Amino acid sequence: MSSKDLGYQIVYRGEMLPYFVEGGWVFFQRLKEYGGGYWLGRTYHDAFIFGLERPTSLSDGIDFIFLTIATERNSAKFDDEFKLT
Structure with missing residues (x-):
């Protein structure tokens, strides 16, 4: 993935x-x-809103972007059978 694909x-x-x-x-x-x-x-x-509260390397930052994108994509999915135990 390039920077254009991830949008950074x-x-x-x-x-x-x-x-x-x-x-x-x-x-x-x-x-x-x-x-x-x-x-x-x-x-x-x-505004500029920090994604991470600490300085990071490029590779760790890109991993964070991947995780954030995955979380945003799945944020609207719900499990109707979910129960707290």
């Missing part, structure tokens, strides 16, 4: 986000002197 962009140090997609995922690269890695979140017209 990567902004490297010293660069700016060229455009944003409403609800799109963005990785912002951190300075190495502060630990490196990336901040991951979603962009909206008036």
Whole structure:
């Protein structure tokens, strides 16, 4: 899967986000002197909402995006036979 398939962009140090997609995922690269890695979140017209509360690697961030997409797709499914025990 490429970044276009998952809908994420990567902004490297010293660069700016060229455009944003409403609800799109963005990785912002951190300075190495502060630990490196990336901040991951979603962009909206008036907000940036962190997806993870800590810096992450690209591979862990992409895994998080996969899990989030799967959760969003299945969020409307209900099990009528579900019982708490």
